[in-house]
Structure formats: structure tokens, C-alpha cells
Amino acid sequence: MQTSRRSFLLSAAALAPQRAFSANDKIRFALIGAGGMGSGDANSALAVGGSEIVAVSDIYDGRLQRAKERWGKHLFATRDYREVLARKDVDSVIVGTPDHWHAQIAIDAMEAGKDVYVEKPMVQKAADGLRVWQTQQKTGRILQVGSQRVSSIVYQKAQELLKSGAIGELNMVEAWWDRNSANGAWQYSIPPDANPANIDWDRFLGSAPKRPFEPMRLFRWRNYQDYGTGVAGDLFVHLFSGMHFITGAIGPERIYATGGLRFWKDGRDVPDVMLGLYDYPKTDAHPAFNLSLRVNFVSGAGESSGFRFVGSEGIMTVGNGVTVTKQPRESEPGYNIDTFTEATQKEFLKKYREQYPKQEAKADSMRPNGEERYLPPPRYSDHQNHHANFLASVRSRKPVVEDALFGIRAAGPALMSNVSVFEKRQVQWDPIAAKVKA
Numbered sequence: 001m002q003t004s005r006r007s008f009l010l011s012a013a014a015l016a017p018q019r020a021f022s023a024n025d026k027i028r029f030a031l032i033g034a035g036g037m038g039s040g041d042a043n044s045a046l047a048v049g050g051s052e053i054v055a056v057s058d059i060y061d062g063r064l065q066r067a068k069e070r071w072g073k074h075l076f077a078t079r080d081y082r083e084v085l086a087r088k089d090v091d092s093v094i095v096g097t098p099d100h101w102h103a104q105i106a107i108d109a110m111e112a113g114k115d116v117y118v119e120k121p122m123v124q125k126a127a128d129g130l131r132v133w134q135t136q137q138k139t140g141r142i143l144q145v146g147s148q149r150v151s152s153i154v155y156q157k158a159q160e161l162l163k164s165g166a167i168g169e170l171n172m173v174e175a176w177w178d179r180n181s182a183n184g185a186w187q188y189s190i191p192p193d194a195n196p197a198n199i200d201w202d203r204f205l206g207s208a209p210k211r212p213f214e215p216m217r218l219f220r221w222r223n224y225q226d227y228g229t230g231v232a233g234d235l236f237v238h239l240f241s242g243m244h245f246i247t248g249a250i251g252p253e254r255i256y257a258t259g260g261l262r263f264w265k266d267g268r269d270v271p272d273v274m275l276g277l278y279d280y281p282k283t284d285a286h287p288a289f290n291l292s293l294r295v296n297f298v299s300g301a302g303e304s305s306g307f308r309f310v311g312s313e314g315i316m317t318v319g320n321g322v323t324v325t326k327q328p329r330e331s332e333p334g335y336n337i338d339t340f341t342e343a344t345q346k347e348f349l350k351k352y353r354e355q356y357p358k359q360e361a362k363a364d365s366m367r368p369n370g371e372e373r374y375l376p377p378p379r380y381s382d383h384q385n386h387h388a389n390f391l392a393s394v395r396s397r398k399p400v401v402e403d404a405l406f407g408i409r410a411a412g413p414a415l416m417s418n419v420s421v422f423e424k425r426q427v428q429w430d431p432i433a434a435k436v437k438a
Contacts, residue, residue, distance in 0.1 A: 019091055021394075021395045026050060026051055026052045027050060027051040027052075027091050027092060027391055027394050027395070028051070028052055028053075028054045028089050028090055028091045028092075029042075029045060029051055029052070029053055029054070029090065029091060029092045029093060029094060030053070030054060030055035030056065030057065030076075030084045030087070030090045030092075030093045030094070031053060031055075031056045031057070031067070031093070031094050031096065032056075032057045032058075032081045032084060032093050032094065032095050032096065032097060032105055032109075033057070033058060033094075033095060033096035033097035033098070033101070033119075034056050034057075034058040034063040034064070034066070034067050034096065035058075035063065035096060036188070037096050037119055037146075038094060038095075038096020038097070038119070039067075039070070039096070040383070041094045041096055041117065041119070041146065041383075041387070042071070042094060044381070044383045044384050044386075044387045045094065045117075045387040045390075045391065046071075047381075047384055047387075048384055048387050048388045048391060050391055051391055053071050053075065054074075054075065054076065054087075054089050054090060055075060055076040055077070055078075055084045055087060055089075055090055056068075056071075056075050056076070056077050056078075056084075057077070057078050057079065057080065057081040057083070057084045058079070059079050059199060059200040059201075059203045059204045059218075060191075060194070060198065060199050060200075060218070061079075061198040061199070062191055062193060062194075062198060064077040064078075064079075079200045079203060080203070081105055081108075082108065085108060085109055085112040085114060086112070090114060091114065091115065091394065092114055092115035092116065092117065092142075092390075092394055093105075093109050093114050093115075093116055093117070094117045094118075094119075095109070095116060095117065095118040095119060096119050097119075098204075098221040098222075098227040098228060099121060099123075099124040099221075099227060099228050099229050099233060100124045100206060100207060100208055100226065100227045100228075101206055102118055102119065102121070102122060102123055102124060103122070103123045103124070103125075103128035103129075103131060103132055104206070104207075105118075106118045106122070106132055106135075106143060107131060107132060107135045109141075110135050110136060110139040110141040110143065111135065111139060113139075113141070114141065115141050115142040115143070115390075115393075115394045116141060116142070116143045116144070117143075117144050117146060117387070117390050118143065118144075118145055118146065118407075119145075119146040120145050120146050120147045120233075120234075120237050120238065120241070120407075120410075120411070121145075121229055121233040121234075121237045121407075121410075121411035121414060121415065122145045122404065122407035122408060122410075122411050123407075123408065123411055123415075124227075124228075124229055124233070124415075125415070126408070126411065126412045126415045126416065126434075126435065126436070127435075129404070129407065129408025129411060129412060129434060130408065130434065130435065132404045132407070132408070133403075133404040133405050133407075133408060133434075135404075136403065136404040142390070142393045142394055142397070142399075142400060143400075143403055143404050143407075144386075144389070144390040144393070144400040144402050144403065145241075145402045145403075145404075145406065145407035145410070145411075146386070147237065147238050147241035147242070147402060147410065148382040148383050148385070148386035149238060149241055149242035149245060149382065150241055150242070150245040150386070150401045150402045150406075151382055151385040151386035151388075151389045151401070151402075152242075152376075152382035152385060152386075153376055153380070153382075153385070154318065154320070154321060154322060154374075154376055154382070155242055155245055155246055155318065155382075157322050157374050158246045158307075158309070158316060158318045158322045159245060159246045159247075161316060161322065161324060161374075162246055162247065162309060162311075162316065165313075166311075166313075166314065166316065166324050166326075167309060167310075167311030167312070167313055167314040167315060167316050167324060167326075168311040168312030168313030168314065169287050169311055169312045169313075170247065170286060170287060170289050170309060170310070170311050171287070171289050171290070171310060171311065171312065172289055172290050172291075172292075172309075172310040173243055173247070173289060173290070173291045173292070173307060173308070173309050173310070174291075174292050174294075174307065174308040174310070175239040175242075175243060175291070175292070175293050175294070175305075175306070175307045175308075176293070176294040176295070176296075176304070176305060176306065177231075177235045177238070177239065177294070177295045177296075177303075177304075177305040178294075178295075178296045178299035178301065178303065178304050178305070179296070179297050179299055179303045180297070180298065180299040180300060180301065180302065180303070181302075181303065184297065184303055185263075185264050185272060185297040186220055186222040186223055186268075187220065187264070187266070188219050188220050189219070190215050190216060190219045190220070191215075191219070194215040194218070194219070196213050199213075199215070199218065201213045201218075204218055208226040208227055209226055216267070220268075222234055222270075223264075223266070223267070223268030223269070223270060224268065224269055224270070225269055225270060225418075228270070229414070229415060229418065230270030230271060230274070230418055231259075231270065231271060231272070231274045231295040231297070232257070232274060232276075232295075232414040232415065232417040232418045232421075233411065233414050233415060233418070235295050235305075236274070236276065236293055236295065236413075236414040236417055237410050237411050237414040238305075239293055239305075239307070240410040240411075240413055240414055241402065241406075241410040242307065242318070243291065243307065244406070244409065244410055245401065246307075246309070246318070247285065247286050247289075247309075248283075248285030248286055249280055249283070249285065249286055249431075250283075250409050250431045250432065251280075251409045251412065251413055251429060251431025251432075251434065252278035252279055252280050252281075252291065252413055252429055252431060253279050253280070253281050253428065253429060253430075253431065254278065254279040254426060254427075254428060254429070255276065255277075255278055255413055255416045255417060255420055255426065255427040255428075255429055256276070256277045256278075256420055256426045256427075257274060257275065257276040257277070257417035257418075257420040257421050258274070258275055258420075258421060259271035259273050259274030259275060259421050260272075260273060261273075262298050263297065263298040264297060264298075270418075271421060272296075272297035272298060273295070273296050273297065273298060274293075274294070274295045274296075274417070274421065275292070275293065275294050276291075276292065276293040276294075276417045276420075277290070277291070277292055278290065278291040278292075278293070278413060281431070293417075304319075305319070306318060306319035307319070313326060313328075313329070314326035314327065320375070320376070321373060321374055321375035321376060322373070322374040323371055323372070323373045323374075324371065324372045325370075325371050326370065326371075326372075331356075331359065332356040333356075335348065335349075335352060337349075389401075405434070408434045409431065409434050412429065412434050412435070413429060416429055416436065
């Protein structure tokens with residue numbers, strides 16, 4: 001499609017008046033990128049209720065056919081997402097494409113008058129984040145990034161507990177995500193009918209370097225820097241999003257990451273083991289603290305992920321639920337004076353007991369020492385909560401938590417972790433401006 005044709009379609013859609021929703025109106029959405037994550041997002045949105053899918057776009061014809069099998073033959077289906085954006089019957093879009101398309105499609109959609117749910121990471125390149133944010137401000141559209149932890153009642157509980165002082169003053173956060181399965185390491189199935197006739201290869205490549213047709217690079221795109229963002233953009237960004245939501249942090253000042261390709265030597269050019277260290281400065285929302293992240297695709301056990309928030313008075317662990325472990329500090333610091341002379345020991349103990357008199361053990365001097373656990377109800381889905389929050393904002397026009405600014409403040413440090421690994425250096429980051437420090 002020529003540039004003039006593209007401009008005409010998008011501008012025509014943008015000129016259409018914004019639809020006002022009544023309580024019974026369904027929000028009509030389109031899916032752009034009908035792979036595993038995009039299709040899962042569409043199903044979550046439909047499960048919430050109050051929405052209907054009316055169009056789908058994908059560069060593989062098989063997925064367009066599968067979309068009609070799933071959601072009805074009435075769907076408008078096209079390889080060209082711009083034809084979806086030109087439709088007046090589309091109120092919002094879900095962007096489930098490879099990462100290198102996220103920014104451009106999100107910007108085009110907002111300029112076409114559509115609200116946007118875009119999968120994480122919001123952008124493939126950190127420099128594109130502010131373009132997305134500026135477009136959201138300019139157009140007034142709703143944009144929500146697809147890291148569902150910010151809508152989870154588990155993370156809301158953790159946020160409440162941390163704010164209440166349940167573990168004292170925060171000083172360190174550890175987070176991890178371990179996997180040991182082929183699918184977990186993005187060894188996705190490749191359809192046997194994949195060929196240049198039923199795949200729009202050039203459209204898939206987009207801004208990526210040109211190369212001959214190679215189905216593996218399409219169906220396992222997360223394995224390649226040209227289209228994806230590796231474990232940092234796929235999983236670190238989830239950990240950043242969840243941690244930022246719980247703590248109120250907006251980003252680190254210093255980033256250092258390391259890693260390598262240890263096991264999945266299948267042609268991919270991104271690490272399967274990655275470790276990151278981050279310095280968070282003091283703000284009004286939280287004290288200064290350090291963050292460590294780990295992703296391991298060569299784990300010897302099953303998949304697991306979680307957080308440990310280490311405070312001055314206890315530890316809060318966040319996973320499927322929240323656990324707070326408390327162990328009261330000793331009432332006195334103690335001493336080790338065996339190597340002092342007897343006279344010096346006697347003098348030391350006299351002064352020590354003046355400062356810390358011996359306390360008689362009493363029942364009312366005992367303090368809690370144990371765990372408190374908080375679990376969500378059975379079959380709880382934070383994915384559905386996240387889509388429910390997005391759809392509620394589309395109706396009310398009230399801001400979402402995980403907007404474009406939140407999105408780049410989570411994606412930026414993750415993407416800079418890749419820079420640190422590949423360039424073997426520290427990165428200085430400006431968390432307020434959400435960009436690399438000059």
C-alpha cells in the first residue's frame with residue numbers, strides 16, 4: 001500500500017467521531033497479530049464481557065482462517081493492519097505482533113482514533129517509547145500495556161502491605177523467572193504449510209533487515225534481535241512492571257547486566273541466561289534500594305517466578321500469593337569480647353549494661369515471629385482483570401495505570417539490560433525522563 005493510501009485510510013478513520021458508550025454497548029475491538037499471545041488476549045477480553053471482536057489482521061493466512069474458526073466467519077480479515085484501522089466499526093485494537101511492530105502500530109492506531117492494548121514490551125527500541133507517549137498525549141486515546149501484574153489483586157495486596165510498613169524500610173528486591181521447557185524457551189511449533197504464498201514475508205520484516213523467506217524467524221521471532229527483545233524484553237519487563245507497581249518506583253539510575261547462550265544453541269542470537277543489577281534512587285515514594293533480576297531458560301526444575309522484597313523488619317515474597325515473614329530484631333546489639341583482656345572485658349561489660357540493662361523475660365515482651373499468607377481465590381485470572389481495566393477505561397475515558405509513560409519506564413531498563421549485555425558496559429538511565437543519560 002502506498003504512503004498516500006496509508007495516510008488516507010488513517011486520517012479518514014481519525015476524523016470519525018468518537019463513539020460514546022452506553023452501559024449496554026459492546027466495545028468492538030480488532031486483533032492485530034493473531035499468534036499465541038494475541039489470541040490469548042482476545043479470549044481474555046471476550047471472557048470479561050461487554051466486548052466483541054469484529055476484525056483481525058495477521059501476515060499468515062492460516063491464522064486469519066483460525067481466527068474465523070474461533071470467533072466467527074463474520075470477522076473482517078486482512079494481512080494489512082491499516083485496513084483494520086480505517087474501519088469505523090473498530091473502537092479499540094489489541095496489538096499482539098512481534099516487538100519490532102509495537103510502536104508503529106500503536107502510534108498509527110491512536111492517530112486513527114482507536115484505543116490500544118499493546119503487548120509488552122511497549123517498544124523494541126527505548127528511543128521509540130517517548131514517541132508513543134507523546135502520541136497518547138496528543139490524541140487523548142487510552143493506551144494500556146499488556147503486563148497484567150499491575151491489575152492483579154495479589155500485587156495490589158503486596159502494594160498495600162509494603163505501604164503499611166509490614167516489612168519496615170525496603171532495602172533490596174530480588175526477582176526471578178526460571179524455565180526448563182522447549183516451549184518456555186520459545187521453541188514454538190512451525191506450521192507445515194508455511195510458504196511465501198500464504199505469508200506476507202515483507203510485511204513481517206517491516207523495519208527489520210531484509211532477508212530471504214525463513215519461517216523459523218517468523219514463528220520463533222522472540223529468538224532474534226531483529227524482531228524481539230530477548231529474555232529482557234519478554235520477561236524482565238514483567239518483573240519491572242510488577243515491582244514498579246508495588247513500590248511506586250519509576251526506574252533505576254544505573255544498570256548492569258550479564259548473561260549468555262548456554263543451552264538453546266538453535267540459531268538464536270539472544271541469551272537464555274541473564275542476570276541484572278539495578279540501583280534505584282531515593283524518592284518521595286520509597287527509599288533507595290537495589291534490585292536483582294534473573295531469567296534462566298536452563299533451569300533444572302519446572303517454571304517458577306516471583307519476588308523477595310527485603311526490608312528492615314521482614315521479607316515479603318510475592319508469587320501466586322503474598323507471604324510476609326517477620327523476625328523481630330534483637331533488643332540489644334550483642335558483643336564479642338573474648339580476645340580482650342579480662343580488665344578490658346570488665347570495663348566493656350560495665351558500660352554495655354549501663355546502655356542495655358538486662359531485661360527480665362516477661363510474656364508481654366514477646367513479639368510475633370512467623371508468617372502471614374494472602375492467597376487469591378481459586379481460578380483467579382489477572383489477565384482478565386487487566387482486560388477488564390482496559391475496557392472500563394475505554395468506556396469511562398479515565399486513565400489506566402499502565403499507560404505509555406509507565407510502559408516506557410518499565411521497558412526502558414529492560415531494553416538497556418540488553419545493551420549492557422551485548423556491549424559489556426554499564427548504562428546510566430534517567431528514570432524521570434525515561435531515556436539514557438547523556
